[in-house]
Amino acid sequence: MPIELKMPALSPTMEEGTLARWLVKEGDKVSSGDLLAEIETDKATMEFEAVDEGIVTKILVAEGTDGVKVGAVIAMIQGEDDQGAVDKGDAQPLPLAGGEQVVSTPQPVKPTIKTPLPQAGGAGGGPATPQSNDRVKASPLAKRIAGNKGLDLTTISGTGPNGRIVKADVEAISGEGRSAVVAELDRGIRRETPAPTQAIDTDIPHEVVKLSNMRKTIARRLTESKQTVxxxxxxxxxxxxxxxxxxxxxxxxxxxxxxxxxxxxxxxxxxxxxxxxxxxxxxxxxxxxxxxxxxxxxxxxxxxxxxxxxxxxxxxxxxxxxxxxxxxxxxxxxxxxxxxxxxxxxxxxxxxxxxxxxxxxxxxxxxxxxxxxxxxxxxxxxxxxxxxxxxxxxxxxxxxxxxxxxxxxxxxxxxxxxxxxxxxxxxxxxxx
Structure with missing residues (x-):
């Protein structure tokens, strides 16, 4: 199966985002830590990076696409384990929509955010346990963040490929003042009470201004607050x-x-x-x-x-x-x-x-x-x-x-x- 590069969750409450800009193109080779794209969330535009090495074989979501759901496949990558087969022409191509072909690969890759978190002055547990953390299947960035924040990776469940721990998993645990209970409560409220939409028919001269993800979130959150609190x-x-x-x-x-x-x-x-x-x-x-x-x-x-x-x-x-x-x-x-x-x-x-x-x-x-x-x-x-x-x-x-x-x-x-x-x-x- 080809590697599926999926839309990452760049925050505990992110449900969708805008793929603002690709930083790679088809045919590019990427290594762990390389920037792949810029994603616009409801609060900021953020970069995310590759976890493993591979070759970008197909970009499935174009730049500027709004409303890309978290977990949606946005590109295909050929993993490093099969690159020798690709070079020799030994791998079997698999068809995609539109007749394109990519090379089959063993496992998916999931991106994480690039910038490591600063050392926290409050949240977090006791000292990290480097030996156990080294044995855990986690991206290098996730290990670095866990070390900075004093977190034991053996206590964290990974959401990356084959259970691999990525940056979003570490962020969700550390929380910086937001507990997992609160984050889940927040997500539940957002799912249950979406902001209402209303079409307006007017003869007054006007310009239609597209809402940013931040403005959409503000509208939804304020509506939720007034309706539920x-x-x-x-x-x-x-x-x-x-x-x-x-x-x-x-x-x-x-x-x-x-x-x-x-x-x-x-x-x-x-x-x-x-x-x-x-x-x-x-x-x-x-x-x-x-x-x-x-x-x-x-x-x-x-x-x-x-x-x-x-x-x-x-x-x-x-x-x-x-x-x-x-x-x-x-x-x-x-x-x-x-x-x-x-x-x-x-x-x-x-x-x-x-x-x-x-x-x-x-x-x-x-x-x-x-x-x-x-x-x-x-x-x-x-x-x-x-x-x-x-x-x-x-x-x-x-x-x-x-x-x-x-x-x-x-x-x-x-x-x-x-x-x-x-x-x-x-x-x-x-x-x-």
Missing amino acids: PHIYLTVDVRLDALLKLRGELNASLEARGIKLSVNDMLIKALALALVQVPKCNVSFAGDNMLQYARADISVAVSVPTGLITPIIVDAANKSLSKISTEVAELAARAKDGKLQPHEYQGGTASISNMGMMGIKQFDAVINPPQAMILAVGAGEKRPYIVDNALAIATVMSATGSFDHRAIDGADGAMFMKIFKELVENPLGLVA
Whole structure:
């Protein structure tokens, strides 16, 4: 049988993608680690690589094809074990649709993502066991990632050819804050409640704009959230004067290091600390179970040309403000270039969305399941405010928490908002 090169799952929840560009052509010889194509997922354009050596004999899916299902055959490759037979003309050709022929081969090859994951600072188990990992049937990239993340490959089931472990298998286990239970819950919701489609008949002059995979996913996810998650909204007004003063002092001391804290960086830290202090809000609803998270991973909403993406600050409560600022800037830049890896935007235990820089005073954000809350931050503006029992002018910001009422009671959400307000109005706690 010919080797079937199949559309890879580049994330735990990916169901289909766009084959954006082939990086090889028919007749090319590929080796383990060579880039084969660029795949556009719902969040980014990613490269994937070959696991074994072989020759590309037939490309079955053309560049630019949308809606290619995960597992669909996109090309045929002649494996290295039969290349001697191919060179000598000994192998038997097999017919394909359209009359083309390829040479029979012993086993399929499955691609994985090219870029290795960075070493994690939170998720993962104990030290890796190199001896056992060396004996496991896994791609070189999967072994390297498992070593970096301290994972034992003997505990992972492979989905590659003949049970071979590939990168997607390692990513699904490590999760970077997203457990297998949550990922499966997410996939189940997506299958059960697809976003509705509606044809529009109009005489108004218009242009039909094709939706990107990201925009399709945003439409589906927001529809799911509003249909399946009972939202409760709680708003507090927060005085920012002390935080702004501290920010100015910190930026003066960090200037030599080229770091400039934003208000949002400090709010991320306040959100994470509030989740630690009110753990009943750091949860996910999972049917008959509740997932109680042991750390606060904050998803930060970033607007990109194709929609919205939420890179994650892992364990934000235990990171310095300067570290948070550096990570946010780096992740946001790569998000806008479409270069984030799945573990950098999938997961998170709560989200923050800040529209204050655009002058928005207050808004209610939509929860991103399986998370159970999101904080919507408005603009800081001068308002009449009671300070020390006297009317004064203060810089005030409105913040609204959206909570999944299945998982978080109103009293717990109110306590969370109270703690968040106290942390922002007494900001020395953010650097303690």
